[in-house]
Amino acid sequence: xIRYLTEHYELLGNAFAEHLWLxxxxxxxxxxxxxxxxxxxxxxxxxxxxxxxLFGVIYSIPSLALFAxxxxxxxxxxxxxxxxxxxxxxxLLLRNILTGMRNVDRNxxxxxxxxxMSSWQLLRTVQIPLAMPSILAGIRLSIISTTGITTIAxxxxxxxxxxxxxxxxxxxxxxxxxxxxxxxxxIALIADLGLKQIENRVEKKLxxxxxxx
Amino acid sequence: MEKIVDYFSTHTDEYFMxxxxxxxxSILTTAIAILIAVPLGVLCxxxxxxxxxxxxxxxxxxxxxxxxILMICLPILGTGIKxxxxxxxxxxxxxxxxxxxxxxxxxxxxTIEAATAMxxxxxxxxxxxxxxxxxxxxxAGIRTAIVEVIASATLASYIGAGGLxxxxxxxxxxxxxxxxxxxxxxxxxxxxxxxxxxDRIYQSATKYQRI
Numbered sequence: 001x002i003r004y005l006t007e008h009y010e011l012l013g014n015a016f017a018e019h020l021w022l023x024x025x026x027x028x029x030x031x032x033x034x035x036x037x038x039x040x041x042x043x044x045x046x047x048x049x050x051x052x053x054l055f056g057v058i059y060s061i062p063s064l065a066l067f068a069x070x071x072x073x074x075x076x077x078x079x080x081x082x083x084x085x086x087x088x089x090x091x092l093l094l095r096n097i098l099t100g101m102r103n104v105d106r107n108x109x110x111x112x113x114x115x116x117m118s119s120w121q122l123l124r125t126v127q128i129p130l131a132m133p134s135i136l137a138g139i140r141l142s143i144i145s146t147t148g149i150t151t152i153a154x155x156x157x158x159x160x161x162x163x164x165x166x167x168x169x170x171x172x173x174x175x176x177x178x179x180x181x182x183x184x185x186x187i188a189l190i191a192d193l194g195l196k197q198i199e200n201r202v203e204k205k206l207x208x209x210x211x212x213x
Numbered sequence: 214m215e216k217i218v219d220y221f222s223t224h225t226d227e228y229f230m231x232x233x234x235x236x237x238x239s240i241l242t243t244a245i246a247i248l249i250a251v252p253l254g255v256l257c258x259x260x261x262x263x264x265x266x267x268x269x270x271x272x273x274x275x276x277x278x279x280x281x282i283l284m285i286c287l288p289i290l291g292t293g294i295k296x297x298x299x300x301x302x303x304x305x306x307x308x309x310x311x312x313x314x315x316x317x318x319x320x321x322x323x324t325i326e327a328a329t330a331m332x333x334x335x336x337x338x339x340x341x342x343x344x345x346x347x348x349x350x351x352x353a354g355i356r357t358a359i360v361e362v363i364a365s366a367t368l369a370s371y372i373g374a375g376g377l378x379x380x381x382x383x384x385x386x387x388x389x390x391x392x393x394x395x396x397x398x399x400x401x402x403x404x405x406x407x408x409x410x411x412d413r414i415y416q417s418a419t420k421y422q423r424i
Contacts, residue, residue: 060408061401062364068381068397072390148278152368155385165284169372174288181281188276 004175012164016183019160022150023187026082027143030089037090038097042123048098055091063088063149067156081153088149089142096138100131132202140195147188151180216391228380228395235376235403239366242298243359246305251351253306254313264314271307279304279365287372297366297374304365305358312354316347349419356411363404377403 005012041048058066066084074080104127112122128135154162161180168176221228257264274282282303286296320343328342370378377400384392 057405060360060404062367062404064364064367064378064381065397065400065404068384068393069401071385071393144276148280151278151280155371155382162280165280166371169284169287172288174285177281177284177288181277181285184278184281185273185276189273192276 001175001178005179008176008179012179012183015159015161015164015180016187019147019150019162019184020187022078022081022085022153022158022160023143023146026085026089026146026150027139029082030086030093030142031139033086034090034093034097037094038101039123041094041098042101042127045102048094052091052095052098055087055094058087059091063152064155067153071156076157078153078158080156081150081158085146085149085153088145092142092145093135093138096134096141097131100134100138101127103134104130130206133199133206136195136199136202140192140199143191143195144188147184147191151184217395220391220395231375231377231379232399232403234374235363235366235378235400238294238297238301238369238374238376239359239362239407242301242362242366243305243355245298245302246309246358246362247355249302250306250309250354251313254310254351255317257310257314258317267310267314271310274303275307279361280368283365283368283372292373294374297369297372300372301362301365301369305362308357308361309351309354312350312357313347316350317343319350320346349415352411352415352418356408356415359411360404360408363400363407367400 037051038048041051063084066087067080070080070084074083101123108126108130109122112126117125150158150160151162151165154160154166161184164180164183165177168174168180253267257267279300283297283300286300286303290296290299324346325338325342328338333341366374366376367378367381370376370382377396380392380396381400383389384396
């Protein structure tokens, strides 16, 4: 097991880096899109429910099916993969961002308005910080889900650790499959634990603020 | 478009066989998962220690990509339908188990006390009071599980379990756009339809709540 790693560290390392890159690009892009969408949708509860439901429908389509449908349109490779992954993430991110911002105490918003804050200031200094735990939870979930689905994207030649899994399976190489799995889990686990830490810290800070207020 | 119509007219039998396999394996694995997860969930709700162990274990399992779970089962159990069923059951158990545990942990104590006071025995309380009260959350877990199983069953085609994934993987191998549309479209519709049907069943099963 260890010998396989030392003998093939280059192959595994490359796949790992590729996987990490795909996850990162997806995360950054989907965060940008969801941030823009939330800014528009925060004004209307009806519209945001509709959009979240729409992404919910997309989210429930199996990834391999969505890849297959999109290949004739966008072709093989990482572009299609990132597009699909971003669409999936929108459901997780938008749901958490919007419910987080909606659940902010009405009184606090009123107090802010009373103090003469503009709606932009209110958003930046009150709503977003208070919604932070929920937003971070959304990011955490989306990283875990992206890490998993990216392995499937190897079937459409997007690279990453899925390539290791698929080739390990073709050659019936247990070590290869195991290392591919372990490296995936490492990415997801680090994101999971790291973001949970940050969530707790933010929660504690907010808790302090709430008791002071 | 013409090619798609062509496929359906020449491969009708094959298509319906694959569709049947897909639905069959999904129902089979979900049924096995329910049989395993519901009793375990009830057990977890009674013993906090066991619950903690299972929660940790399945929390970690959820992080492992489904593709990896499917592939690890292959060298251990050989090709064919057996490793696929085992892997899909492993994927389907956590949502059912966790929701069952939560459902039985949050039963209203007053209702159970009332049932005891009315002289109901333990078994009757379980089947007539606890189970119906826990049903909505348990059902939500089962719904999540079956939709997930349908998605993962597509991947299971790769390890020789048959099903609609076959069409997609063949399409990918030959770069046949028509097969990609047929396979991808069928799986997408099947998954959305299952979610819809499960919601309708829930609504008719809990009609008494909305009189």
